Amino acid sequence: MTTDLDDLLKRNHLSITESRKKILSLFVNHTGALAHGDIEKKAGEKFDRVTVYRTLQTFVEKGIIHTIPTSDNMVRYALCKDNCTEGHHHDNHVHFVCKECNKTECLDKVTAPSIELPYGYVAKTVEVVVTGICKECREKSQ
Amino acid sequence: MTTDLDDLLKRNHLSITESRKKILSLFVNHTGALAHGDIEKKAGEKFDRVTVYRTLQTFVEKGIIHTIPTSDNMVRYALCKDNCTEGHHHDNHVHFVCKECNKTECLDKVTAPSIELPYGYVAKTVEVVVTGICKECREKSQ
């Protein structure tokens, strides 16, 4: 059976393996970003810790996922949009981190504004991290 | 001798010690952000690694410095503006990370734009990280 996941891997010249499919499916079926720990947990003891590290690294290199900047020391990953290709990522990401449930989401609908930089500075990418309360948590607390 | 550093510590109800003054001075005398490693290096073998960890943590708690979100896994710290107080930080930070020299700067002159969030979401803070080439590196490469 050929799935979307297989295609995605194929398009990136990666061999199709169980761990890659599994880890990739976690991203596809999950809105929001995942930290390394989340992936190990959700994969359910199935893979070696090292495999997760290497798989994530490979995915980042191929432009399938990207890292999300956060203020804590946890590196989080999220699926890239289609126009992210190897070595060249989409410029404007807006991420939302909920203070309550600690979930991280990519807000695809929201465009990052262009930033006016001081003279002489050249911007390549602009990443925006908004922290606050997400819709679900806000409704819960009312 | 009473210095600005002493004052800053006093204002935050911290006892004035050598390591705190030294680490704080690194921030004051350095435009830009510092990672844990930078601080250990610049302090010059003078302090225990653990002291640096604890001092940074204390400073963050007191609102003297804040962490900067970045896509790599290095946590960087920078001085807070005066209106950062314990538990309540200034809302809009714009940071610039140079791809060449890897320096991180706070762009105080640049204001972060307000972000239009989806319905139901409430923003508390907006952090903007711009990566690109800083003025110095750009001039060098020309």
Place this chain on the structure above:
DNA sequence: GTAACTGCAAAATATTTGCATCCTT
């Protein structure tokens, strides 16, 4: 003098690397 801070040792975590084996193509 007392409370707070530091340094050392060591524990707990996180990440990377080498290599033999197994799987994909």
Place this chain on the structure above:
DNA sequence: AAGGATGCAAATATTTTGCAGTTAC
């Protein structure tokens, strides 16, 4: 069959914790 991917072991690196000695107030 060949190259790449995985799993295990172990080496590194990072961060945290406990405690005794020292310092600031």
